Amino acid sequence: MSGSYIEVQVEQCRQVAPAIKEFALKALDAPLPAFSPGSHVVVEMRDGQKTYRNPYSLLSDPRDPSAYRIAVRLQEQSRGGSRFMHERIAEGSRLRISPPANLFAPDWRARKHILLAGGVGITPFMSYLPELQRRNADFELHHLFRSSRTGAYDADLRQRLDGRYFAYDSARDKRCPVAELMAAQSPGTHIYICGPQSLIDAVYANAAQIGWPQEHIHVEAFAAPEPGEPFEAVLCKSGKTIQVGAEESLLEALEREHIEVPNLCRGGVCGQCVTGVRDGAIEHRDHFLSEREKSSGQCLMPCVSRAKGPKLELEI
Amino acid sequence: MNDAVASYTVKSRPDYHEVAPDQTAQCHVFITDSAGLAQSEALCQASPVAKKQAWHIGDSDTLPAGYEAIQSGDWQAVLGEQLSGFGIATAFYVSGLEAFLWQVHGVLTKAGFAPSQIHLEPPAGNQRDVFCTHCYHITPDVSTTPARCAGCGRLLLVRDHFSRLHCAYVGVQINAEDPAEVPPTEELS
Numbered sequence: 115m116s117g118s119y120i121e122v123q124v125e126q127c128r129q130v131a132p133a134i135k136e137f138a139l140k141a142l143d144a145p146l147p148a149f150s151p152g153s154h155v156v157v158e159m160r161d162g163q164k165t166y167r168n169p170y171s172l173l174s175d176p177r178d179p180s181a182y183r184i185a186v187r188l189q190e191q192s193r194g195g196s197r198f199m200h201e202r203i204a205e206g207s208r209l210r211i212s213p214p215a216n217l218f219a220p221d222w223r224a225r226k227h228i229l230l231a232g233g234v235g236i237t238p239f240m241s242y243l244p245e246l247q248r249r250n251a252d253f254e255l256h257h258l259f260r261s262s263r264t265g266a267y268d269a270d271l272r273q274r275l276d277g278r279y280f281a282y283d284s285a286r287d288k289r290c291p292v293a294e295l296m297a298a299q300s301p302g303t304h305i306y307i308c309g310p311q312s313l314i315d316a317v318y319a320n321a322a323q324i325g326w327p328q329e330h331i332h333v334e335a336f337a338a339p340e341p342g343e344p345f346e347a348v349l350c351k352s353g354k355t356i357q358v359g360a361e362e363s364l365l366e367a368l369e370r371e372h373i374e375v376p377n378l379c380r381g382g383v384c385g386q387c388v389t390g391v392r393d394g395a396i397e398h399r400d401h402f403l404s405e406r407e408k409s410s411g412q413c414l415m416p417c418v419s420r421a422k423g424p425k426l427e428l429e430i
Numbered sequence: 431m432n433d434a435v436a437s438y439t440v441k442s443r444p445d446y447h448e449v450a451p452d453q454t455a456q457c458h459v460f461i462t463d464s465a466g467l468a469q470s471e472a473l474c475q476a477s478p479v480a481k482k483q484a485w486h487i488g489d490s491d492t493l494p495a496g497y498e499a500i501q502s503g504d505w506q507a508v509l510g511e512q513l514s515g516f517g518i519a520t521a522f523y524v525s526g527l528e529a530f531l532w533q534v535h536g537v538l539t540k541a542g543f544a545p546s547q548i549h550l551e552p553p554a555g556n557q558r559d560v561f562c563t564h565c566y567h568i569t570p571d572v573s574t575t576p577a578r579c580a581g582c583g584r585l586l587l588v589r590d591h592f593s594r595l596h597c598a599y600v601g602v603q604i605n606a607e608d609p610a611e612v613p614p615t616e617e618l619s
Contacts, residue, residue: 301513301542
């Protein structure tokens with residue numbers, strides 16, 4: 115994470131769905147900064163020699179700086195971070211977080227907001243809701259989940275939002291009719307998606323098919339970096355050579371070696387960590403670089419992308 | 431044409447391309463002024479026979495088949511009201527003089543439609559609306575530079591900086607040092 119850290123203490127933690135735990139974080143010294151709906155923080159977890167850094171959306175009311183709340187889904191294929199949060203963090207634990215950053219803010223020009231949440235993807239919308247309600251905005255929240263794993267805040271949202279809330283529990287065979295939902299909207303409607311890639315793809319495919327405007331679709335991709343083959347990274351400017359393991363990202367390997375690279379999303383969307391490449395084949399996995407930039411082979415996003423061969427030479 | 435566009439350095443000047451019907455749209459709407467009528471009609475005939483609507487804005491007694499008239503007085507409000515009947519997956523095709531294209535663009539975006547749904551044909555003439563930086567008056571249908579401001583009478587150099595909000599190019603006094611000096615007049619591109 116870039117810039118200054120904030121020291122926080124876990125004030126409360128509770129299970130909000132079978133696989134999701136919520137944590138309330140209080141600042142130890144200075145008050146917490148205000149944030150905007152859709153913001154996230156990067157949470158730093160120190161596990162012995164290893165440090166995990168994962169981005170989590172803020173769930174609290176953006177106008178309430180007394181505590182931040184985050185929710186963590188235990189990933190079956192956890193790279194360590196979500197398991198650490200679930201098993202090792204309890205009330206009283208201390209953590210370091212980045213100041214809030216926002217890559218998924220509401221577009222206030224919209225006449226209507228359709229929020230589409232898949233599983234733990236409900237989290238960024240939790241900070242949207244108070245602001246949408248304060249502004250008397252027209253909105254609907256569509257929550258897709260499987261109650262045996264996810265479905266956090268379902269009962270609470272049903273009560274708070276009344277007719278604006280629509281729940282689809284796949285454990286009860288309830289599916290969201292995405293195509294019908296989109297087709298029924300009036301001009302000026304924007305759709306926001308936070309959920310699995312299959313949900314995002316379904317919305318885009320449907321938009322392309324029926325001529326729905328693409329610029330009215332907003333996506334929060336919260337995928338963690340996928341593992342890959344281990345490789346060697348040669349840092350041309352400092353003359354260092356570091357080994358990148360199969361389970362860690364290049365960014366994480368650089369941070370392990372105390373090499374600071376500016377970053378925000380850690381998921382290949384924000385563009386902050388772009389790094390020059392002098393030599394070596396690249397496996398691009400980000401959503402930020404253009405096709406032309408990718409094929410030039412001159413830069414990569416180390417938060418998600420890797421070497422395609424045994425070695426990469428970087429301009430750092 | 432492409433070379434000329436590519437070598438152009440003023441970023442604010444819109445870049446126009448030939449418009450093709452959007453095959454995915456559920457409904458097609460054609461809007462034109464008198465100058466763009468022939469262009470609009472050709473495109474309308476070429477587009478798929480899905481739901482169609484065509485409007486001519488201006489005062490004309492003879493209109494091609496399928497075109498409805500909206501009189502020029504207060505046409506932006508009238509058009510805005512008509513739009514409420516159209517769905518989110520509608521494609522718009524606008525033809526005419528450049529200022530008109532962007533005035534329609536403004537009405538459509540205000541109604542909630544996205545820029546990608548609004549297809550502007552290359553302007554049907556070289557006339558520009560010119561915004562005077564001295565008195566803020568907008569002089570319509572200017573085809574030469576310098577041109578006289580209809581608001582304050584200053585002689586304006588017509589620049590290529592375009593405001594999509596005002597639907598006009600910027601004009602700056604060309605002879606502020608010596609108003610008696612009148613540079614030669616050139617036709618605008």
